[in-house]
Each structure stands twice: as structure tokens, then as C-alpha cells.
Amino acid sequence: MTLWPRFAVHLLLVMGVSEGSHPKPSCPYPPSQWCRSLQIAIECQVQKQCMELNATRPSPGRPLVEVTLYYESLCPGCRVFLTQQLYPTWTMLQDIMNLTLVPYGNTQELPSGTSPFSCQHGEAECQTNMMEACILHLAGDASLHIIYCMESSTHALHAARPCVALYAPALSWAAVECCAQGGQGVQLMKDHAARTQGLNPTHSHVPWVTIDGEHREEVQEKAMASLFHLVCDLYKARKPPVCTGVQVKLDRSLC
Template sequence: MRSTVYLSGLLAAFLLFCTYRTCFGMSHPKPACRYPPSQWCRSLEIALECKVQKQCMEVNAIRPNQTVPPVSVTLYYESMCPDCRIFITQQLFPTWTMLQDIMAVTLVPYGNAQVKNSDTFDLEHLDYYKLHGEPECRGNMIEACIIHLTGHSAAFHIIYCMESSADVLNAAQPCLQLYAPSIAWSTVDSCVEGGLGYQLMHKNAVMTRALNPAHTYVPWVTINGVIKQKNSTSGSLDYACTGAAVRLNRSLC
């Protein structure tokens, strides 16, 4: 129990730091190396080449006992929500890249959707209504299919690639080819166009609607199943972690 509290506190402190400064903005180098950020601390040789040996040493210094279960962070979000995209690309993904040994991320693309015929799940007549229209419905389903087909760890790289692009939908195929070349795009397309995509969306709908307390906006974050409210003590990990506290009063999805 104490280990879980320690890990939650460590993760909270790290993300809270991002509330007041751009993550890694003051010291994070921009090396010209041939490895993605997720690999920078894999070995000393890579860290030296990418000029991040100091940062990797600091991460290793605070790394806890590997037998301790990782902190479970779940993000409920929408693929087209601007604030969700900011949170994923500027906060959650960079944090996970550095702390993935102690942090397990689950992505739930659904958000503020409303489901028609949800009580009697019918693939032919199930409709999803999204804040940003049909493109977001498709974006959510594409990302749900990618998570299902590749697993959360690999999918996180792909979804980060999509969410950081100018066009989320058009980036889906090249991002998949970049980070999961063994998965054919036709497999994702079949998932989206077929019954599997609707089943995955229905599962995400059930998870989102089961939140207690219910979510009131996205991005909505839970740690080990518990939402951290804005008025809680240090360790607040909900929308305040998007990097600019002034956004709290005027920009929620």
C-alpha cells in the first residue's frame, strides 16, 4: 500500500511540475539522434548519442523496486478535442516516455459521446453522437481499433503521432506504418467498418459511463481508478495538468 502511495505521489509530482512549466521545456534537449524518445534511456550508448545521459541518470536514481506494480493511469478522451490533444502530446506521452517502468497507461477514446440504442446493443442500429461530429466518431473508432490490434504500449506511440499531427484522421495510416509496420492498414479499416469497431466503442462507452463520480469534461484522468479533483491536495492530475491553469475556466471538451 505504501509503495502504491509513493508511486502515485511521484507521478503526481512529476505531472504537477508540468502544470507550471512546459514539460522538459527548460532542460530537455533536442538531439539529432536516430532513436525515438522512448528508447533514449535504453542503454548508455543511446543516452550518450542523444545527449540525455544526465536525464536518464536522474530517472534511474528515483526508479523504485521493479517488483512494485506500476501506477495505473487511465485517460478518458476524444480524438478531436483540442484540450485532449494538448494533454496527450504535451503532458501524458512525454511523462509516460520517461516513467513507463512505473506507469501503465490505458487510453479510452469515447469522452462525451451519447449512445442511441445502448440498452439493446445492435450493431446495425447503434449510433454515436459526438461533439465534433462524424470525423471524431471515426477518429475514436480508429484509435480504439489500433489499441485493440497493437496493445496499449505500441498504440500510445501511434495515437501520439496522430494527435500531434495537423489532421488526426489522415495521419492514422502513416503513423501506423511508422510504429507498427507489421499491422496492415486494411486490418484497421476492417475493424472500423465492421462489427468489431462498434463492439470496442460499446466497451469504451460502458467504461466511461461507469465512472464514479461521473466525468464532467475531457480529458478525464484516473490514477489507480481514482479521479484526482482540482480542489485536492498536491497530486492533482485532472485537467490542471494540461500545462496552463488559465485554461480551466474557458476550454473544456
């Protein structure tokens, strides 16, 4: 999946915003969307910063590093990896990587019964897996931010509604609930089941990471140790400054 516009989050990481370019209170967009279009950049008065960031983009048309995470929503190890490795890495390197999330893990399909799935961490995990599958399907560019928000919370499932309201205010919560409580959510989970069960080699644990569609234990170990450095190393075109440590002269004025 493609998640969020390029360079949006970098605006917060690599520079300050001067008094003249700080968005007025009426700017109706969060910082993550300031560089989504010229119209938004003008409305939020950050054209200069967006143009500077655009100039540092990696070469277009180069193959991105494909990262896929197979996980389950209430697995402690998955939550740590997603919140402390995957999300920060994607925030900084979304211009050179494509990210796919597959919430299923060690779930098992049941032939009959009131619930079509049995999850390693109980019914709450089945419900959260399905909720996150629906969010991935419905929330588009905001989905990773919502799932990070949920997985960072004390109770991931209870956090879903406020996280959706925070990161995807235009998305109807009724649509999310309808998906998670109905046939659409079940079908999404079946799709994730087929994808997970089709892994070669078969997954033996989660989190399970594939890079460019392949899983190797030495790569998994590198991903768990520092996904950021792994993605930087694997990207074969001109690396972004955040990978190389090269200083880029941008507007770094402060408020």
C-alpha cells in the same frame, strides 16, 4: 495496457551515443526498441547503455501509478493534454506508471440509424474515436505513439495510416481498416461506452483523469497542471532519477 519496453525512450533522453556504440545503418530497430532484448541490444551495439539504464530501474514488484485518460479524439483540450502532458510524462515515467486510454468521452450511443454513435465534434470524431480504439486493440506497445502521432497532426484521421506505418510497420493497415469499419470497432466503442458510463463520479467533461481508479477534482487539477510531478509524487517506492533530479553516471559520450 502495457506500452513499450521499459527504458527504451530513456536511452535518447539521458545520454548521447558514442561512435563505438552507435547502431550501424543495418540496425533494423528504432531507438525505442534497442533495450527490448539482449539480442537487439547486441545487434544495435548498445549493450552497455541498456545495462546502465537497467541498473537505474525502480524496484521491481512495487505498485505502479495507474493513470487512465477518458477523452475524445477531436476535443481541443484533450488533444493538448494528450500531446503536451500525457505523452511526455509517459515517455519519461513509463517505468513507474501504467497508462490506459479510453477514447469515447461525451459520445452517445444511438438506438438506430446509419451510425451507431453521435459525437460532440461530429462524424469525423466518431470515426477517429473508433480508429484509435482499434489501434489500441491491435498495435500493442506502439499504440500510444501512434495516437500521439495522430493527435499531433492537423487531421488526426488522415494521419492514422502514416502513423501506423511509422510506429508499427508490421501491423497490416488492412486489419486496422477492417476493425474501424466493421463490427469489431463498434464493439470496442461499446466497451469504452460502458467503461465511461460506469465512472463514479460521472464524468462532467473531458479530458477526465483517474488515478488508481479514482477521480478527485484536486487530483484532476494537479494532473492538468503537471502530470509529471503528480505521478512522481504518487509513486511510493524508490523514485527514478528523473523524478528526483539525482545525477546518474551514465555513458554520455556524443557523436
